[in-house]
Amino acid sequence: MLVNARREFCEGAPLPDNLLAPPLRRSWERLRAGGMQQRETPQLQPRVARPQQVEGNADRRLARCAQHDMDQLWSAFGGRQWLMFCVNAEGLIVAQREHGLTDSPLLRPIQVGRRLRESHLGTTAPTCTLAEDAAMLVRGNEHYLDHFTAMFCLSVPLHGLEGEVTGALDITGLGERDPDYLLDYFRQAALSIENRLLQECRPCHLLALQHDVRWLNTPFQGLLAIEENGRIRAANRVARRLLGLPRRGPLPELTLDAVFAGANVHQRRRLLQAGPARRVRFSEDSALQVQYLRAPVSRRGSVAIPAASRDAVKGSLRAQGIQAVRDALDSHRGNVSAAARRLGISRTTLYRKLQQGD
The missing domain is CATH 3.30.450.40 (GAF domain)
Structure with a gap:
């Protein structure tokens, strides 16, 4: 036909x-x-x-x-x-x-x-x-x-x-x-x-964020590039979705403090400090897990990737995908529809990934 x-x-x-x-x-x-x-x-x-x-x-x-x-x-x-x-x-x-x-x-x-x-x-x-x-x-x-x-x-x-x-x-x-x-x-x-x-935004601080700490250091993490004055220079697709930013186009004039206005002063002060992921209040009824990845890098220097990120890269794409699905199901108490929405995949795809991991 x-x-x-x-x-x-x-x-x-x-x-x-x-x-x-x-x-x-x-x-x-x-x-x-x-x-x-x-x-x-x-x-x-x-x-x-x-x-x-x-x-x-x-x-x-x-x-x-x-x-x-x-x-x-x-x-x-x-x-x-x-x-x-x-x-x-x-x-x-x-x-x-x-x-x-x-x-x-x-x-x-x-x-x-x-x-x-x-x-x-x-x-x-x-x-x-x-x-x-x-x-x-x-x-x-x-x-x-x-x-x-x-x-x-x-x-x-x-x-x-x-x-x-x-x-x-x-x-x-x-x-x-x-x-x-x-x-x-x-x-x-x-x-x-x-x-x-x-990560090639070398003159910027790099910040990772997600609702669940287990999704950090995976392809599903949100990433923000932050200039020295606190202005958000760039955000990946996941971060734009998490923060309610436009899907495409230049970002509005936003600072890190403005994005996390719901957090207390102590939490905002620690956003650009090295250490493990921290729970930071995002709005009245939600919070994000935020992890500082690296400081700005000179153009002649190499971008240092945190050890956690290097370890995550070693896993196969299949293993990372299956683990992300399991973590999403755990966080939503087995609710398949909610987990699929959070990951941006269909329920059929979610079931298939679970079968791959069995």
Whole structure:
């Protein structure tokens, strides 16, 4: 049905309702409006010459911050017919993982230094993710071009210091994978990468926060970058949600004292003091566990990662995810719906993670 619908759509017919997810439908409509036909050969742009040297600082930083989590994901999901890569906000591939014996003509052209554009490749997961700021799955005949109908690709967005889309993390290959299963791990990896990007705010103090101390030093922790004058310079996705801040865009003019106005003077004074996590009153009926991670670092210095954070990184993504689910259930006295809401996952995903840990 999808094959015929795509052919008729390219000839000017409307798409049947509910045939495609809305983001893919919008992609198809953009491509038809641009005159692309389903039988066209994709137009891959030339690779950037000597990409390691011509990438900007932001691209090198993104590649560096994505390296650890890509290695972890590749060890779990990589294979001869699969490829994993990270693109910046313009679709330029800044990092990738591939099998040394890959011989697929579909996968070989996907290399660091090549830019992926919807107008050249049709509908793909990374281009849709960058356009929609959402996790995307494109497989089989959901691709606009016939050339890619044997492929499966799944992407999740990566966000920068102001909540903007700064790139995407993607797995592409030949064959099928369980998309819900993959999505859990890739979303968790995206949070981890974003945390590393925020840790690159070297001139700032770094503060971690969560409702439950057991979620600190995991990808689910909130992070704040604090300037010397107490102004909040940046906040990751989790911190923005915890503090009720805008999801994206520059932060309002906020100081640490203003955010924790409900805390007493002694608690506020200790916010930027080293030590174990402390319970700090946040509002009239809630509190947060807050831990000071590090002081500002000079640009020539290296960012010191606390021992607790280093130990947490050693655990696998699977183990961290399963433990976070168990902790959430404990804190909500076994209430599955409440635990799923707190973690931002579905009840089905929560049950699946529990089964993985049995």
